[in-house]
Amino acid sequence: xxFVCYTDWVxxxxxxxxxxxxxxxxxxxxxxxxxxxxxxxxxxxxxxxxLACVEAEGKVLAILPLAKCTGNTGYALKHRYTPVYSLLLAxxxxxxxxxxxxxxxSRLPVHSLLLxxxxxxxxxxxxxQRGMEATGFRCNRNxxxxxxxxxxxxxSYAEYMVSRPARLRNTIxxxxxxxxxxxxxxxxxxxxxDVPQAMSxxxxxxxxxxxxxxxxxxFLNGIVAGFSRPGWTRLAVLYVxxxxxxAQLWFVVHGKANIFRLAYDEAWKAYSPxxxxxxxxxxxxxxxxxxxxxxxxxxxxxYKQDWMSERRELFALSCVKSVKAxxxxxxxxxxxxxxxxxx
Numbered sequence: 001x002x003f004v005c006y007t008d009w010v011x012x013x014x015x016x017x018x019x020x021x022x023x024x025x026x027x028x029x030x031x032x033x034x035x036x037x038x039x040x041x042x043x044x045x046x047x048x049x050x051l052a053c054v055e056a057e058g059k060v061l062a063i064l065p066l067a068k069c070t071g072n073t074g075y076a077l078k079h080r081y082t083p084v085y086s087l088l089l090a091x092x093x094x095x096x097x098x099x100x101x102x103x104x105x106s107r108l109p110v111h112s113l114l115l116x117x118x119x120x121x122x123x124x125x126x127x128x129q130r131g132m133e134a135t136g137f138r139c140n141r142n143x144x145x146x147x148x149x150x151x152x153x154x155x156s157y158a159e160y161m162v163s164r165p166a167r168l169r170n171t172i173x174x175x176x177x178x179x180x181x182x183x184x185x186x187x188x189x190x191x192x193x194d195v196p197q198a199m200s201x202x203x204x205x206x207x208x209x210x211x212x213x214x215x216x217x218x219f220l221n222g223i224v225a226g227f228s229r230p231g232w233t234r235l236a237v238l239y240v241x242x243x244x245x246x247a248q249l250w251f252v253v254h255g256k257a258n259i260f261r262l263a264y265d266e267a268w269k270a271y272s273p274x275x276x277x278x279x280x281x282x283x284x285x286x287x288x289x290x291x292x293x294x295x296x297x298x299x300x301x302x303y304k305q306d307w308m309s310e311r312r313e314l315f316a317l318s319c320v321k322s323v324k325a326x327x328x329x330x331x332x333x334x335x336x337x338x339x340x341x342x343x
Contacts, residue, residue, distance in 0.1 A: 001061070001096060003104025006051040009036055016053075016060040023088045025254045030086060033226035035065050035077055041219040042079040046070060049077070052108075054100045061097045063088040064105075064128075072111040079219065083147065083258075083297035084117055084314065089124045102131035106321070113137075116316035117144045117298065129317060137319040144316045146300040148308035151293055157283040168306045172279050175272040183240045187280050190235040195228045196221070201237045201244040206263035220261070227251055234289075236281050238264075238273050246273035250281055255292040257285040278307060 006012055016032075023030030039049050047067045054062040064087045065077035076085045089097060105113070113132075118125045120141075129139045152160065161169055179185050190198040199221065206214055214220060227233045232253045238246040246264035250257055259281075264273045285291045296304045298314065305311075 001054060001056040001093075001100045003100055003107075004053045004055055005104070005108065006053060007049055009039065009049075009051075012051065012053075012063075013055070013058065013060055015058060016063060019060055019063055019088045019090060022090070023086075026086070027084055028227070028232060028251045028253045028256070028258055029082060029084055030088060031253075033230075034223065037219065037222040037226050038077060038079050038082075041216070041222050043067060047075075050074060052101065052105060054097050054104070056092075059090070059092075061090040061092060062101050064101065066113075068110075072109060074105075074108075074110045074113045076115045078116065080216070081219070081260075082117070083295075084119060085115060086118060086122050087124050087128055089127075094124075094127065098127050098131045102128065102135045105132075106135045106137075111321045113319040114316060115319075117314035118317050119147075120313050120315055125317060129319070132319045136322050138322050139317060139319045141315040141317055143313060145298040145314040147298055147312045147314055148296040148300075148304045149293055149310050149312065150308045151310065152286055152291060155286070157286040160282065160286055161279075163309075165306055168275070171272055172275050176276055179240070179271040179273075179276070185276075186239045187277065188237050188239065189280075189284065190237070191233065192228055192231045195233040195235045195249075196225050198235055198237065199224060201239075202235060202247040202249060202261070202263065204244045205246050205265045206261075208265040208267065209263045210266060211263060224249070227253075234281060234284070236277050236284075238277050240268070246277050248274075248277045248281055250285065252285055252289050252291060255290070257281075257289065257291045257294045259294070259296050282307070 020030070020032035028034065043049065047069050050066040050068045052064040052066060053060055066074045067077045068074055076082075078085055087101075115125070133139050150160075203214060203217075224233055230253075232251050234250040234252055236248050236250075237244050245268045248259070248263075249261040250259050252258070259278075262274055262278075282294070285294065294308070296308050300311075
């Protein structure tokens, strides 16, 4: 078992793909497509890639994706849009793999690590933290974000909606009738390879929303392209007389639906186009995709609580190498030990 730190994706052995495929089952944000696009479009000129790995007999057993900046701090390879972060860890001999990983990290010219956002119940991160502390790092967790989810538990969309607040159900029904009566509307769903071509209909309402212009167009387009190839993307667009007034981009993979980006034209706010679209996609991912979990990702917004039922907490894990202050007495003792050892 050995520790290796790669600085480019092309250096990774092919067996790393198995680990990323396993990570994608936990979260689409632990997939190779996510991290590679983040590296290509999300790192600034002051950052460099560092893939801290453990290998044994040609197999990659662990990957900790890091961004190295000037100085002695390593950061989680993340983006403003990153909703959760973790290390990738194979099932084989996890204690031994973690020992090798933290021992290798302790030898690097890195005095501190900042990993975020990490889940409070992530066993891999917990094991990593214990290993770092045993290696001489002081580790702390600080609250960063809330995360709202819904566990479907075999419900149909109709059953799911019955459990939602009556206020929400009534608003959706009323606004649908109002929009249809006064203007007429159409909802189109784009999936797979059709999504990248339809992204202009996402950007149109986004630019007319409270969010102003999308700051990370290249990053978002790269993710959409990468996630559309395996069929992970769902883009729903609400049109009024051919004009896109609202759009939502979701990612669906391995039984989990991730509500990634939402936008609507504020001129149409009175019709609650966002709620209409969310209800449309909820019905699709529950009844057609058959998902087991729906994740509203980060944020504690009140409207998310109407759709979800369980709130989780995400933290920042900081690990700082302990440096023992050495006074004159300690220096004298150390010198004496060296003298005695040499005599």
